Structures are given as C-alpha cells and as structure tokens.
Amino acid sequence: xxxxxxxxxxxxxxxxxxxxxxxxxxxxxxxxxxxxxxxxxxxxxxxxxxxxxxxxxxxxxxxxxxxxxxxxxxxxxxxxxxxxxxxxxxxxxxxxxxxxx
Numbered sequence: 001x002x003x004x005x006x007x008x009x010x011x012x013x014x015x016x017x018x019x020x021x022x023x024x025x026x027x028x029x030x031x032x033x034x035x036x037x038x039x040x041x042x043x044x045x046x047x048x049x050x051x052x053x054x055x056x057x058x059x060x061x062x063x064x065x066x067x068x069x070x071x072x073x074x075x076x077x078x079x080x081x082x083x084x085x086x087x088x089x090x091x092x093x094x095x096x097x098x099x100x101x
Contacts, residue, residue: 001036005068005069005072006061006065006068010059010060010061011059011060012057012058012059012060013057013058014055014056014057014058015055015056015057015058015084015085015086015088015090016053016054016055016056016084016085017044017053017054017056017082017084017085017092018050018052018053018084018085019046019047019048019049019050019052019053020044020045020046020047020052020053020054020082020094021044021045021047021049021052021054022042022043022044022054023042023043023044023045024040024041024042024043025040025041025042025043025076025095026039026040027039027040027041027074027076028076029074029075029076031074032074032076035072041076043076043077043093043094043095044092044093044094044095045094045095046094053085058084058086058088058090066091069093073093075096076095076096077093077094077095077096078093078094078095078096079091079092079093079094080092080094
C-alpha cells in the first residue's frame with residue numbers, strides 16, 4: 001500500500017503505542033474498499049491501560065505525504081498526535097472518538 005499511495009516504501013523504525021488496543025472496522029466507504037481491496041481494516045482505540053500496547057513502525061513522511069494520507073483515509077479514522085513507547089511524538093489514524101485526544 002505504501003508504494004501505491006506514496007510511490008515508495010517508507011523508512012521507519014519499530015516502536016509501539018502504549019495505552020491503546022487494536023480492533024477491526026468494517027469499512028463502509030465503497031471507494032476505500034475499492035482502493036485497498038479490503039473490507040475489514042485495523043483501527044486503534046485508546047484504553048489508557050498500561051497492559052494494552054499496539055506494536056508497529058514509526059514511519060517518516062513529508063508534509064505533502066501526510067496530507068496525501070489524510071486525503072486517503074476515510075471518515076472512519078481521524079489523525080491524532082500520540083506519544084510512542086520510545087517517547088517520540090507521532091501521528092496515528094484512530095477511531096473518531098480520539099479526534100480530540
């Protein structure tokens with residue numbers, strides 16, 4: 001998906017998001033399903049529980065690439081700023097209830 005959306009594989013490093021859990025969302029937007037070919041997409045939710053953690057990669061994007069990602073993501077997600085396990089600040093796409101976090 002990275003090559004399709006950004007034209008390249010993004011550089012990044014392993015990290016994790018503490019206090020969140022991973023769930024699955026059935027995407028309602030036909031355009032999003034057509035673009036990805038997938039009906040069930042991962043989505044994160046804040047729990048605040050120390051035992052919850054979502055492992056992943058912290059990717060490096062330019063401002064233009066971040067804007068392109070915003071345009072790609074549907075109404076089921078909102079971009080919010082979080083603190084990763086490493087202490088780095090990052091943007092993630094999460095459930096709309098996190099839009100004010």
